[in-house]
Ligand code: FES
C-alpha cells in the first residue's frame with residue numbers, strides 16, 4: 772500500500788506492507804534509524820515519535836495509519852548548526868549513557884514541553900514514566916528536561 776505523510780517537515784510517500792508498523796517504515800524504508808526499537812509491544816518507549824503533536828509509540832502504529840499526518844522523529848528535533856536546548860541540557864546533566872533510550876526520551880520531552888513548558892518535576896516524571904532507561908537512573912534526565920523548559924517558554928506563542 773502507498774502511504775503519504777509529512778516527515779520532519781517534508782512530504783514523503785512510501786510503499787509498505789499493510790502490516791508494517793511505523794517504526795519499521797521509518798527505519799527500513801525511510802532510513803531514519805534514530806527511532807529505536809526495544810520491546811516492539813509498547814512497553815519501553817524507545818520508538819516514540821511525535822504524530823500531530825502527540826508522543827506516540829511507533830511500534831504500535833501501522834505505517835498506513837500515518838496517512839496525512841505530520842510525523843516528527845528524533846532527527847527532526849535536531850539542527851545542523853548547533854545542539855538544541857534539549858540536547859544541550861541532556862549533555863550537561865549526563866542524561867544518557869548508552870543512548871539507546873535517548874531518542875524516545877527526547878521526543879517524549881519535546882512533545883511535553885511544547886504543550887506544557889511549565890511542567891513541574893512530577894509532570895515530567897509522569898510523562899517519562901513510559902520510557903525505560905536501564906543506564907542512567909532518571910534523576911539526570913528529569914533535571915535536563917527541567918532545565919530545557921526555559922527555551923520552550925520562549926517559543927510558546
Ligand atoms: S519498541 Fe515501541 S514501545 Fe518498545
Ligand code: FES
Nearest residue numbers: 868870872904906
Ligand atoms: S542511556 Fe542506556 S538505556 Fe538509557
